[in-house]
Amino acid sequence: MQGRSSLRLATIEDALIRQGTLRLRDAAALCGVSEMTIRRDVTTHAGPIRLLGGCLILNQPAMPSPYDLNEQQSTHHQAKRKLCARVASVIEEGDTLFIDCGTTLMPLISELDVFAELTVVTYALNVANAIARLPRVRLVLLGGLYYASSQSFGSDTMSDAIQRLGINKALISAAGVDMQRGVSCFHFHEVGPKQAAMKAAQRRLLVVDASKFNVVRPAYFATLDDFDVVVTDEPRLGDWLPCGQGPAPELVLL
Structure with a gap:
């Protein structure tokens, strides 16, 4: 519901x-x-x-500043590229990856061409278009109503579809991370697929650059404790963890 x-x-x-x-x-x-x-x-x-x-x-x-995918693509690009290079180092042959929408994880796509057997599940059109150019990577695109502002899809059956997939690693980005108010994104239609992928995955990785910390966006979807690994370039995060009642995630700090 x-x-x-x-x-x-x-x-x-x-x-x-x-x-x-x-x-x-x-x-x-x-x-x-x-x-x-x-x-x-x-x-x-x-x-x-x-x-x-x-x-x-x-x-x-x-209201936060309106989300503009093209603008976000050029924002903190070097930081995103370094974060994605670190994420690529934990990906293994045969993995099924969930990659959510936005621009943070886009630099990861160029790192995936070295794999002979890989599956990517996404609801983001920009991610799907980039994956489709990699001949050895199998693509599962989740459809529904298209939201142009984030180049992504949403539907009330998407979460069920994700639960039926064998996802090894859920790679999740965020537009805001706050120690009290949790991890959030711009759009409500992103909440369902993010949460479903985190529930289905064997390993949950939050990939977020320092500019997203101490920021709250409209759509809450998780706490830091819900992740197994946080990959970031925010040096203060090590002092803030653990942040809740559960075990603290592993911190990968660049």
């Missing part, structure tokens, strides 16, 4: 970005659920959507 709620919020957020406001009954019709369900979704998620009277709006003061 949490995945469906996140997907409904992503659909509503997309509509609000286009038109500014949305009546509660129209949002319910758009998502095919009752007004009470939409009201519960909004009030139980700490995101940018607010219910004001009978209308939904975006809470502009709390």
